[in-house]
Amino acid sequence: THWVLYNIPAERRDLPEGIPNQETVPGIGTQGRNDFGRVGYGGPCPPPGKSHRYRFTLYALNLPPTLPTGLDKSTLLQTINNHVLVSATLEGLYGR
16 A cells, blocks of 8 residues: 545545655645555555556545545545545556
8 A cells, every 4th residue: 555545625636746754744634554554655566577567546425524644445444444435546557
């Protein structure tokens, strides 16, 4: 898991480049812990050879954007269970 971003405002239509690595980013949302143990986006860096798949999943929830800070992917998915209205996934391949 390279990035956990939640509490995104419903009116948000895009994400800018260079979101700072801090838990709360006004107007953007809350960044949780990635698998590197850090807050923020940890970009792709696969070993040379076969391409790796990267998935970005966006969930529309029937919850207000007030989930607590510090969530990792597993805890976030448990928290939003039974609150997902719809989801969308973007998958890409990246290799070097």
